[in-house]
Amino acid sequence: MPTYLSPGVYVEEVEAGARPIEGVGTAVAAFVGFAAKGEYNTPTLVSNWAQYTEKFGDFAEGCYLPLAVYGYFLNGGTNCYVVRVGGSRSAKELPAGPQAQLGGYRVSARELGAGSLSVEVSDPAGENQPDDRFSLIVKDNGKVVETHQVSSKRGKENVLTVVNTASKLITIEEVAGASLAKPDKASVALREAPTPPPVPRKVVADDYVGDVADRTGFGGLEAIDEITMVSVPDLMSSYQRGLITLEAVKTVQAAIIAHCELMGDRMAILDPPPDLSPDQVKNWKQTEAGYDSKYATLYYPWIKVYDPSTSDNIFVPPSGHMAGVWARSDAARGVHKAPANENVRGAVALQTQLTKAEQELLNPIGVNCIRSFTGRGIRVWGARTLSSDPAWRYLNVRRLFNYLEESILDGTQWVVFEPNDDALWARIRRTISAFLVMEWRKGALFGLTPDEAFYVKCDRETNPAEGIDLGQVVCEIGVAPVKPAEFVIFRLAQLQGGTSLVNE
Numbered sequence: 001m002p003t004y005l006s007p008g009v010y011v012e013e014v015e016a017g018a019r020p021i022e023g024v025g026t027a028v029a030a031f032v033g034f035a036a037k038g039e040y041n042t043p044t045l046v047s048n049w050a051q052y053t054e055k056f057g058d059f060a061e062g063c064y065l066p067l068a069v070y071g072y073f074l075n076g077g078t079n080c081y082v083v084r085v086g087g088s089r090s091a092k093e094l095p096a097g098p099q100a101q102l103g104g105y106r107v108s109a110r111e112l113g114a115g116s117l118s119v120e121v122s123d124p125a126g127e128n129q130p131d132d133r134f135s136l137i138v139k140d141n142g143k144v145v146e147t148h149q150v151s152s153k154r155g156k157e158n159v160l161t162v163v164n165t166a167s168k169l170i171t172i173e174e175v176a177g178a179s180l181a182k183p184d185k186a187s188v189a190l191r192e193a194p195t196p197p198p199v200p201r202k203v204v205a206d207d208y209v210g211d212v213a214d215r216t217g218f219g220g221l222e223a224i225d226e227i228t229m230v231s232v233p234d235l236m237s238s239y240q241r242g243l244i245t246l247e248a249v250k251t252v253q254a255a256i257i258a259h260c261e262l263m264g265d266r267m268a269i270l271d272p273p274p275d276l277s278p279d280q281v282k283n284w285k286q287t288e289a290g291y292d293s294k295y296a297t298l299y300y301p302w303i304k305v306y307d308p309s310t311s312d313n314i315f316v317p318p319s320g321h322m323a324g325v326w327a328r329s330d331a332a333r334g335v336h337k338a339p340a341n342e343n344v345r346g347a348v349a350l351q352t353q354l355t356k357a358e359q360e361l362l363n364p365i366g367v368n369c370i371r372s373f374t375g376r377g378i379r380v381w382g383a384r385t386l387s388s389d390p391a392w393r394y395l396n397v398r399r400l401f402n403y404l405e406e407s408i409l410d411g412t413q414w415v416v417f418e419p420n421d422d423a424l425w426a427r428i429r430r431t432i433s434a435f436l437v438m439e440w441r442k443g444a445l446f447g448l449t450p451d452e453a454f455y456v457k458c459d460r461e462t463n464p465a466e467g468i469d470l471g472q473v474v475c476e477i478g479v480a481p482v483k484p485a486e487f488v489i490f491r492l493a494q495l496q497g498g499t500s501l502v503n504e
Helices: 049-056 065-074 159-166 203-210 217-223 236-239 246-263 278-289 319-333 356-365 395-411 423-440 465-469
Strands: 029-033 043-044 080-084 100-104 103-108 118-120 135-140 143-151 169-176 188-189 230-233 267-271 296-300 303-307 312-316 367-372 377-380 454-457 476-479 488-497 498-503
Touching: 029 065, 029 319, 043 049, 049 065, 049 080, 065 118, 065 303, 065 312, 065 319, 080 217, 080 303, 100 118, 100 188, 100 395, 118 319, 143 159, 159 169, 188 395, 203 217, 203 246, 217 246, 230 319, 230 423, 236 246, 246 267, 246 278, 246 296, 267 319, 278 296, 278 367, 296 319, 356 367, 395 423, 395 476, 423 454, 423 476
Parallel strands: 029 080, 029 230, 230 267, 267 296, 296 367
Antiparallel strands: 043 080, 100 103, 103 169, 118 135, 118 188, 135 143, 303 312, 367 377, 454 476, 488 498
């Protein structure tokens, strides 16, 4: 309390009512795969397709990552994180400028696009210079812009030490296995280095899984809290090219599920192996893979899209496009709305035309089908998780709880270290209740009144003296989520003189 020592009028600001809880974002995807360029193992925020091409290059043959990201944005996605894998798991790839080789040294421009530079080796300045001394001259369009007096011997005048410290245009490094003697007199132009292939020759499961400490693979995504969905589309391109086995595919997908379960605030969007029939997909899910998680979904079949890198339509894993559908549904209706009965933009055909009878095999085991309907296009026709628990059967229920939990967690940080008494418990109740009332008004919670939709309990019963002595404050929250109308049944009965339609 302030101390007043002189007469006067004073104004004080005091807190009144509940502190507002702001809802967190629900549609931030993370994609892991191969790209034409860019840093390896670095989660990079991308907000549109132009940013992706600037940082990771354009479409590349054999890479599903750019097609997945493009499908994400096309279907309504906004922000996403992209992780390029396939390089060294401990080193980042830096963009290399134009290069040239002088004897046992490789000279590189410090900036991309500096193709007008050339480097010349000539005699050193002065008379009676040692045999190891020489001049390294840098020219731009034939004009001398830098001159370095250097030596091939170790020491402070060594060419590596002098050039890498003093030059603003070039860097120089040793070529592995080459002789480091004084290079012969010559003048060479710096040329663009060949672009490495986007698909590495050898990939192992650890390239995708990565390591949390080294921030590699999707393990590095643990440091980014706002991610809500994870897709690894190039896992299937690796399998198609024989870079990894089917057992490795299962290992990586199980690791993705474990990652999402550990984080508790994101969903894994899995792809099935290519060219599977409905019976094979059922066997894959139940027997071979055996996935059972409320933090994972599986979509079938693959979709056909246009691939600019081959100028042809190809079949691709659907996870990237599905992530975009989730984002579009969240923006239009909210996270409580099941992201189904939505058109898949960019899809021109399906790898398998599913029938109603075939979907009856897949829907009960949690495989979300993508189907083509005459006059309605290609649509997502399922909204289930891979969980066998009926309480977490529906995707929108799990995502709604992720949203509520994260929002309440972020919005109640002010509670920490407050006096643990009845006044605090009342403020907590008001804060959380106000937030849940807003969600109920949006249609996220079931019930005609707020009392039917949720309850918030934080009092002496949930906070006995023993818990207070341990520094704990416990608040119990119960919510009634809305469930999707998955099976719409109309019962018709014939009456004398006409028909009656009863909608249940």
